[in-house]
Amino acid sequence: MAEIAYWEAIRRAHDEELAHDRMVIAMGEDIGVAGGTYKATSGLYQKYGAERIIDTPISENSYTGIGIGASMAGMRPIIEIMSINFALLALDTLINAAAKIRYMSGGRASCPIVMRTPGGTAHQLAAQHSARLARMFMSTPGLRVVTPRGPLDAYGMLKSAVRCNDPVIIIEHESMYNMRGEVPDKETFRPLEGAEIVRAGTDVTLIGYNYSVHLCLAAADKLAAMGVSAEVLDLRALRPIDRDTIRRSVEKTHKVVIAEEDEATVGVGSEIISVIIEECFFALDAQPVRVHAADVPVPYNRQLEKAAIPNADDVLAAALKVLGRV
Amino acid sequence: MNASDQKRLLREMIFYRRFEERSFEAYMERKIGGFLHLYSGQEAVATGVLEMARCGYDYVITGYRDHVHALKAGAPAREVMAELYGKETGSSRGRGGSMHIFDPTVNFMGGYALVGQPFPLAAGLALACKHKGTDQIAICFLGDGANNQGTFHETMNMASVWKLPVLFVCENNLYAIGTRIERSTAVTDQYKRVAAYDIPSSQHDGQDIDIVMAAATDAIAHVRSGRGPYFIEFMTYRQRGHSMSDSNAYRSKEEERLWMERDPLKIYGGRLKKAKVLTEKDIAAMEKSVLEEIENDVVRFAEESPEPRVEDLNKYCLDDQPDPRWIGPLAQGEQHG
Incomplete structure (x- = not known):
């Protein structure tokens, strides 16, 4: 059992899932060469390469859509949105496509994507970088929405989200990435349901x-x-x-x-x-x-x-x- | 292409036309609800492009005018008609309807009602093909109106940067619902627009299936060879309104008449007659057998199929048989302070 930071927990979950399944990829702005705004994917570009740790242009709606399309063909994309405020740009592909495709195809297609994004106010980031929006996602049928409060859930819920067959939104928090907590050394999954x-x-x-x-x-x-x-x-x-x-x-x-x-x-x-x-x-x-x-x-x-x-x-x-x- | 393939292709196009016209009748009888967007007049595009693709292997995706793309991709006609009827036996088990035909068993990944949304989904399917290292490609059919969405520009850019194996097929029927292309779009030749993203492209007549097949062959070869995306534009025309409630008041009768003369069935049927592949009598027999097949097999199946059960309303929202290891709930022992 080691005490690690929230960002390290997310990084470890990425690393384990990328190693476990070649169909797992990560995509988002600055997650590769730059290592991620909150370091959550640091070092993974060097380890897994540009084909699996994909630096995207600033095109939230379409790179989310690309992740969704890839997931329909068997991939397991972890899509990072740098701030939940920017997730508003991706609502069409996320809510009109990912959340509805299983249902409107009568269960014949599915979109096992993970979208990770930090919400919350941090330090004087002002109106366009401080949204929370959990309430908007939680009202959408066809999605799972989880909110890890510390490193153990940040690690174990991300791992479960990658394995789960539904689209999962993981809402992190700008002020929690350096929060520390104990995470078991052995591989651990934390369920996506249950208070x-x-x-x-x-x-x-x-x-x-x-x-x-x-x-x-x-x-x-x-x-x-x-x-x-x-x-x-x-x-x-x-x-x-x-x-x-x-x-x-x-x-x-x-x-x-x-x-x-x-x-x-x-x-x-x-x-x-x-x-x-x-x-x-x-x-x-x-x-x-x-x-x-x-x-x-x-x-x-x-x-x-x-x-x-x-x-x-x-x-x-x-x-x-x-x-x-x- | 040999004579038997030519006959098959003509019969397919006649079948698609009659399928659409028969669904129009069923709509008027209120057996089909919602929106119904018919493909009549544009048959040569989907039929010709997908004739040159490997249906069942390549991925196909499109917008809401999707019946014929699904059929040519390999979705059974009975199931597509049953979907229009909202039946449990439909392609999407009656949950999608006309605009959302799905058949992943043949890699037909759906019809979508958000204009421009299939662009990124198609690029994602192509990303998966590339990642798996197969020579599969993704083919995305959309209309000219979709090219004014942000997803067009965002996706063309990423598809080009990442050299994704995706063929974008633009069916330019000149109208975004009721707004003519000159009134909404600064550059009316759609194939020119992807030059901004360094994607090779070309424009062709979409009414002549021989031209469509020749152009599609080159475009598909480009994409399959790993050289990245290709954008192909076909000039075409829908003979009916945008959807059933559309009276076409925005189009001139003269324009409609000129395009009706360029009906893809007439052009191809005429060519096969001239080449003595078929006689007028053969075509009449073909029409008759198509009508019989649609009535006695396709429509009958849809009519006789059961409705979805109301008890199953909540089915298919999420994975109905999830693995409890990932889902939960949290066991007592797992609770931590």
């Missing part, structure tokens, strides 16, 4: 995904110091949602906070609250509270950016509200 109880508790459930899990964990520490036992649930997959694990946790704690870095409207939180109402409405002792971004394009100014994006204290305040302590 995870990251910290067990009895008084309130804090639900997060991707970066917001860490806000929930920090809030849980503060709550513990106040004598409150918080359970932290990492959704891990936004499509499909693990309804059972959510229900079991709410039936135990009866109180819920959902933390998302995205805007609230038609978002992850609204979806999770709907799930809770449908699954276990009568288990609730208080109305659920959403923690989310301000409803504005992300500002450049440091103070404004900080105010726009939720932090651990916001999750703590929401928990205290649900607990009736304010």
Whole structure:
């Protein structure tokens, strides 16, 4: 078991899958000779060559489409989109083609692509480099959407995504690539479905995904110091949602906070609250509270950016509200 | 080409015309729904190009006017008609309809309704051919209107940089739905546009199948030899409207009359008669046997086939039998703090 960075975990998954199956390729902007914006493919161009680590022009929609076409003929492309903001350019091939081809061919064709892309706000990157957009992908039938919160899932979910026969979107985070965590030395696969109880508790459930899990964990520490036992649930997959694990946790704690870095409207939180109402409405002792971004394009100014994006204290305040302590 | 192949080709084109016209009737009877885009008038292009390709081995992909490309690529006519009827026995199990015919068993990789979307998909199929090291190629049929999409420019650039074995076939029928090419497109000769991406190209008459086959032979040889993509433009004309709701109000009767005289079936049938390969009587017999085949076999199969079951609504959204090792859910022991 070694402690490695999130980017190293992604790099290792690439390396193992490229070695395992010659039909696996990686494609994206600056992933080859330059080694990847976040180093996630560094050294692989030297090891596997230009035919398998493909530097693409700045043509997101069409290189995604090329990956999709290749996948229909037996390839396993890992497509990197440098920032989730740019994934908007690839929505036609991703949503109109990859997500629909299996269905509209009556199951006769499939598109086993992986699209990796970082969402989230980092440090003053302003409105066109700070989108999150998880809520948009999670509403699309025909896709799988996963949100690894640390190196173990970043590694193991990428490996599973390459092997899986469906199109999988992996949403990473600009601020997590240097986050460190333990990953087993032996080859490990992490499933693409199933929420995870990251910290067990009895008084309130804090639900997060991707970066917001860490806000929930920090809030849980503060709550513990106040004598409150918080359970932290990492959704891990936004499509499909693990309804059972959510229900079991709410039936135990009866109180819920959902933390998302995205805007609230038609978002992850609204979806999770709907799930809770449908699954276990009568288990609730208080109305659920959403923690989310301000409803504005992300500002450049440091103070404004900080105010726009939720932090651990916001999750703590929401928990205290649900607990009736304010 | 010997006489029996010439007769077969003429019969194929007659079959495609009657298939389309019969689906028009079924549409009017409301047995076919949605949008229906007919290929009547353009038959020589798909028939001629794919005659020179290795159908079942090479990949073929196209837009929404896709019935004839699927048929010539090798999709069974019964299944294509059943798809138009939305039946479980259809090419896409009734889930796709007219615009989304698929038959991967013969490497026909689909019809797509997003104009220009097949460009990158075709390049991707070609990338896979190149990667596998086979001499397969990908053939992408699209209309002139598709060339005004960003995917055209992005894909031509990548196909050229990466020397992908893909043949782009532009069926220039002069209209993007109802907008004539001069009104929407700065360079009306489509083959000239790929010069910007250093892709070799040429323009030919698309109504004469002998010309189409000769041009396609050279283009396919270029692509199959590993020298990269080729772009071939055929001048053609759809005899019917863009889709069923189109009255062709934007075209002059005189223009339509001139192109009707250049009907690909008439041109080829006339040539075979002149060469004494066939008589007028032979052609009439051929027409009759085609009509009988379509009615008694193709349409009958579609009519008698079952509808998809409503219980299967959610089938085919994702892999229906996924390997639990990759999918989950997370076992209790796998949870980590």
